[in-house]
Amino acid sequence: MTASETLVATGNRAHSHGPGSPVPLQARSERPTSYDVADFPVPNGREEEWRFTPVKALKALFADEPGTEIPKVDASGPDGVVIETVAADSLKVGRPQDRTAAVAWTHAAEAVAVRIPVEAELTEPVHVNVAGLGARGFSHLIVDAGRHSRAIVIIDHTGAGELGSNVEIVVGDGADLRVVSIQQGDHESIHLAQHDALVGRDAKLHHVVVTLGGKVVRVNTNVRYAGPGGDADLVGVYFAESGQHHEHRLFVDHEATHCKSNVLYKGALAGDNARSVWIGDVLIRAAAEGTDTFELNRNLVLTDGARADSVPNLEIETGEIEGAGHASATGRFDDEQxxxxxxxxxxxxxxxxxxxxxFFxxxxxKIGVPEVAEHLHEVIEEKLARTAELSTSAKAVIGQ
Amino acid sequence: MATLEIRDLHVSVDTENGPKEILRGVDLTIAGGQTHAIMGPNGSGKSTLAYSIAGHPKYNITSGTVTLDGEDVLDMAVDERARAGLFLAMQYPVEVPGVSVANFLRTAKTAIDGEAPKLRTWVKDVNTALADLEMDPEFAQRNVNEGFSGGEKKRHEIVQLELLNPKIAILDETDSGLDIDALKVVSTGVNRFAEQGDKGVLLITHYTRILRYIKPDFVHVFVDGRVAEEGGPELADELEANGYERFLKAAAK
Structure with a gap:
């Protein structure tokens, strides 16, 4: 099944395609955000933003209580970068859009801020490791790239337990920032994250999400533009194996003029109950003339028993745009290949x-960081080796 | 010299209404140094024969044998058959997105030879094979068959034939969909392969046109899942003049 099209100025609101995707009850922009946990009832799984998620497994992260541990955060970078601890609400570019983001916001007392000074050009990536220690914890990161700076920040999420996290990203005017977020906690870990990025005038954001580990991983990425000429490249890779749920939700909110967004997410699934969800929401507001946006999701289902959901949504409120389109396709492994x-x-x-x-x-x-690309390549090989064992043992059963 | 022997081969496919027999006892021997043409109308089972020899999982061998130099081919996995020296140029080559032709050819050559080809000579060999088939060297960087025209896909099959250099080549309607210029280029490639002297060619075709450029030693007319008549090149001339009607009538009796 392949759906691909380019939409220009249809005047459609709440435009939606995909299997099992009713027209949302509300426009994407009207979905509430709040810093107060009490504004979000505990999800029951029927809500639009939770209907694909195994909410029963997430009780610990719905509870409005402090964490039972503080995840270990190590950050280091080349000369020029400033790494400091600040109050969690010092920036407020992030706006929690669901209960778990609000819980994480409230109970992560402090944030680790990575600041790239104005006009600094970092020669090496900044590394941030957020390690879960096995209990319930919250993290809050701020990546603040000054005007005309240039940097790569790699955030590696590892370890065990249940982690709720917020990541706030500011790309200063004319800056070029690459943020790579890797989710590779152990097989029982749960990680729910919200990333909010504010892209400055003529700035470029490369946002890369690599999800490999965990039992349930959900990364919600929101992008807004602070001025005209901003450009956001949103790339994601995931590989869900048996018992893993990998969910990625994106919301690109075009309000400024002449901004670009390009979304490309690709995932593979292998094994019983391997599950992936991709929701791509793009809103082009009436003021956002000259917008150019495209989003694409592809899923490769390698074995029986896996399921991928993919729902692109495009809302267009002005006809004065460069282009807007989306495509989504989920295919089985091709035996003819x-x-x-x-x-x-x-x-x-x-x-x-x-x-x-x-396929990948x-x-x-497009990841743009050789060490991450190499690591990803290795993990994909490991996962495929396990998949091969799966299919070999399945054949052995059939052969008996 | 290699010999491919097909004895009393019966093949069926699964359909909604149960198994359907397509090959009903095929006997054929292809020895090195020989070029055989199999001709037949649509639905006669020509392609089934090709894919069954190559080991496509869709086809169930219900009885009979296929051996290559005495080795049981039917007992081998698809890749083992290729490594044993069989090559199938496909009628509909498959696209493999994200895998470059260069990577594909090197991986295949390494698998066939059991060792990686020497880098310096290999690049030259690839470029020569592409040039021989009148394909631009930039094809090596393109993804396998992705965005190739029908003719480019067929030329790419023959590039593989030349580089992998099997013992026996089975060409499944390599001529269909080719314009006359592409047909000449492809035929020249097949002839180059055959002229090595010890290679066997099984040329499956619907049309006599390609037999003007590739001269068969033997022609087999395939009707209704078996060989209806065999002869020399003169049989192709008769088909060119009269078509398949005589054989279809005989089969219907």
Whole structure:
């Protein structure tokens, strides 16, 4: 199934496609945000923003209570970067949009701020490691790139337990910031995150999400523009195995003129109950003339028993735009590709690896950080090796 | 010299109404140094024969044998058959997004030879093979068959034939959909392969046109899942003049 189209000035509001996607009850912009946990009832799983999520597993992160641990945050970077601890509400670019983000906002007493000074050009990436220690905790990060600065910030989420986190990103006017967020907690970990980015005038944000680990991972990314000429490149890669739920929700809110957004998320799924959810909301407000946006989600289902949901939504309130489009496709592993490669002498497992690495090839090229791309490549290989064991043992059962 | 022997081969496919027999006892021997043409009308089972020899999982071998130099081909996985020396040029080559032709060819060559080809000579070999098939060297950087025209896909199959250099090549309607210029280029490639002297070619075609450029030693007319008649090149001439009607009538009796 493939859906691809380009929409220009249809005047449609709440434009929606995809399996199981009713027209939202409200325009995306009208969904409430609040710093007060009490403004969000405990989700029951029927809400628009929770209907794909296994809410029963998330009780610990819905509770309006302090964490039972403080996750270990290590940050380091090259000369020029400033790393400090600040009050959680010192910036307020982030606006919690659901209960877990509000809980994390309230109970992470402090934020770690990574500041790239005005006009600084960092030669090496800044590394931030957020490690869960096995209990329930909250983290809050601020990445603040000064005007005309240039930097790469890698946030690596590892460890165990239940983590609620907020990440606030400010890209100063004319700055070029790349933020890479990796979710690779252990197989029982739960991580719910909200990222809010504010892209300055003529600034460029590369936001990269790599989700590999965890039992339930949900990353909600919101992008707004502080002035005209901003450009946001939002890239995501995920690979859900048996028992993993990987969910990514994006909301790009075009209010300034002549801004661009380009969303590309790709995921693979393998094993029983492997689950992925991708929701891509783009709103072009009436004032956002000259907007150019495209979003694309592709899913590759490698085995039976896995499920991918993909719902792009585009709301357009002005016709004076450069372009707006979306595409979404979810496909099964193509046995004809496998046959073709095997018919050239390539063994089955190597052929599978070749097809999957081909699927991810373009997006790995967009990560822009060789160490992350390499790591991702290795983890994908490990996951495929496990998938191959799965299919081999399945065949053994059939063969009996 | 290699010999591919097909004996009493019966093949069926699963349909909604149960298994359907497509090949009903095929006997064929292709020895090195020989070019065989299999001709037949649509639905006669020509492509089924090709895919069954290559090991496509859709086809169930219900009885019969296929051996290559005495080795049981039907007992081999698809990739083992290729490594044993069989090559199938496909009628509909498959796109593999994100995998470059260069990577694909090198991976296949490494698998076939059991060792990676020497880098310096390999790049030259690839470029020569592409040039021989009148393909731009930039094809090496493109994704496998992605966005290729029908003719480019077929040329790419013959590039693989030349680089992998199997013992026996099965060409499944490599000529269909080609214009006359592309047909000549592809035929020249097949002839180059065959002229090595010890190679076997099984050329499956619906039309006689390609037989003006590739001269078969033997022609087999395929009707209703088996070989209806065999002969030399003169049989192709008869088909060119009279079509398949005589054989279809005979089969209907």
């Amino acid at each position: 496998l046959f073709y490669l095997q018919a050239r002498g390539i063994p089955e497992d190597a052929a599978r690896r070749l097809v999957v690495s081909g 090839n373009d997006i790995i090229g």
